[in-house]
Amino acid sequence: MPIDKISKKTFFVTGGAGFIGSNVVEFLINKKAEVIVYDNLQSGNYDFIKNFSDKGMTFIKGSTLDKELLITSLKKYNPNCIIHMAANPIISYSGAVFDEGLRTTFNVLDAMRLSNINHIIFPSSGSVYGNATILPTPESYGPMLPISLYASMKLGSEALICAFNSIYGIDYNIFRLANAVGKNMTHGVAYDFVKKLKSNATELNVLGNGTQKKNYIAVPDILSGIFHVYSNEKYKNNIFNLASSDQISVREIAELSLKLCKSTVKISYQTQQEGWKGDVVDNFISNKRLLDIGFKPTMTSAQAIEYTINLLLKNYA
Numbered sequence: 001m002p003i004d005k006i007s008k009k010t011f012f013v014t015g016g017a018g019f020i021g022s023n024v025v026e027f028l029i030n031k032k033a034e035v036i037v038y039d040n041l042q043s044g045n046y047d048f049i050k051n052f053s054d055k056g057m058t059f060i061k062g063s064t065l066d067k068e069l070l071i072t073s074l075k076k077y078n079p080n081c082i083i084h085m086a087a088n089p090i091i092s093y094s095g096a097v098f099d100e101g102l103r104t105t106f107n108v109l110d111a112m113r114l115s116n117i118n119h120i121i122f123p124s125s126g127s128v129y130g131n132a133t134i135l136p137t138p139e140s141y142g143p144m145l146p147i148s149l150y151a152s153m154k155l156g157s158e159a160l161i162c163a164f165n166s167i168y169g170i171d172y173n174i175f176r177l178a179n180a181v182g183k184n185m186t187h188g189v190a191y192d193f194v195k196k197l198k199s200n201a202t203e204l205n206v207l208g209n210g211t212q213k214k215n216y217i218a219v220p221d222i223l224s225g226i227f228h229v230y231s232n233e234k235y236k237n238n239i240f241n242l243a244s245s246d247q248i249s250v251r252e253i254a255e256l257s258l259k260l261c262k263s264t265v266k267i268s269y270q271t272q273q274e275g276w277k278g279d280v281v282d283n284f285i286s287n288k289r290l291l292d293i294g295f296k297p298t299m300t301s302a303q304a305i306e307y308t309i310n311l312l313l314k315n316y317a
C-alpha cells in the first residue's frame with residue numbers, strides 16, 4: 001500500500017474515540033500521520049486512544065452538532081481528509097435519525113465547504129439495501145429500500161455527500177460496511193453474547209429464531225480496505241461494499257460463543273425470524289468490486305467472529 005497519502009498527512013477523525021474510529025486512529029498513528037480526534041464521547045471511550053496523545057494525536061471533545069466548534073477546529077488544523085465516523089450506531093427512535101445521523105453528516109460537509117477541506121471518508125452500512133432480492137448484493141443494486149431508521153440515515157448521508165461532491169467538489173470514499181467486529185467493540189451480537197455468558201447467565205437468550213444470516217468484517221480488514229481505496233486517486237468518488245466473502249447465522253454465532261466461552265448453558269430462541277423491527281434477516285453484500293481492484297479480506301465471517309470473541313475474552317481474563 002503506498003503510504004504517501006497517509007504518512008505526514010493530517011486526518012480529522014470524527015467519532016475517533018469509538019469502536020471503529022479508535023482503530024482508525026491507531027492505524028494512522030502507526031503510519032506516521034497526524035490525527036485530530038473530534039468526539040463528544042457519547043458512546044466513545046477516551047481510554048481507547050489516550051496512548052496516542054504523545055504520538056501525534058490531538059483530542060478535541062466536541063459534538064458534530066456544534067458547527068461553530070467544528071469549523072474553528074477544521075480551520076485550525078486544515079486536515080487533508082476527514083474520516084467521519086461520528087454517528088449513533090444504534091438508532092432506535094425516530095428523533096435520533098435526524099440529529100445523530102443526518103445533521104451530523106450535513107454539519108461536517110458544510111463545515112468542510114466553509115473551511116476548504118475537500119476529502120471525506122464515510123462509513124455507510126450494508127443495511128442500506130434493505131431486504132435485497134439479489135444476494136450477494138452489488139453496489140449497483142436498486143431501488144434502495146432501507147427498512148430501518150439507521151439504514152435510512154446512512155442512505156441519506158450518502159446522498160448528502162454525493163450532492164456536496166457535485167456542487168462544491170468535495171471528494172469522497174463511501175464504504176458500505178458489513179457488520180463490523182474487532183478490538184474495542186462495544187456493541188453488536190458477538191459482544192452481547194460474550195457479555196451475557198460472562199455474567200453467569202443461566203440461559204443465552206437470542207433475539208429472533210437464529211436463522212438470520214449476515215456477513216461480517218473484522219476491523220483489520222476494514223482498515224486495509226479503506227486505505228487501499230483511499231490511497232489510489234482513481235477510486236475516489238465511488239462507493240464500495242466492504243465485507244467478507246460469506247455469511248454466518250446468528251445460531252452459529254451463539255454456538256461459537258458458547259464453545260469459546262466454555263459455557264454449556266441452553267440457547268433459547270424466539271419464534272419469529274427477525275431480531276428486531278428493521279433487522280435485515282438475510283444480509284449479504286458483495287465484495288466483488290473491491291476484489292476486482294486487488295483488495296481481499298483476510299478473514300471469513302466466522303473467523304472474524306472467532307477473532308473478536310477471543311479478543312473480548314482476553315479483556316475479561
Ligand SMILES: NC(=O)c1ccc[n+]([C@@H]2O[C@H](COP(=O)([O-])OP(=O)(O)OC[C@H]3O[C@@H](n4cnc5c(N)ncnc54)[C@H](O)[C@@H]3O)[C@@H](O)[C@H]2O)c1
Nearest residue numbers: 015017018019020040041042043044063064086087177180
Ligand atoms: N459497527 C458496525 O458494525 C458498523 C457498520 C457499518 C457502519 N458503521 C458506522 O461506523 C461508524 C462508527 O461506528 P462504531 O461501531 O465505531 O460506533 P461507536 O458508537 O463505537 O462510535 C461512534 C463514535 O462517535 C461519537 N459520536 C457520536 N455522536 C457524536 C457527535 N454528535 N459528535 C461527536 N462525536 C460523536 C461517539 O462518542 C463514538 O466515539 C458509525 O458511523 C457507524 O454508523 C458501523
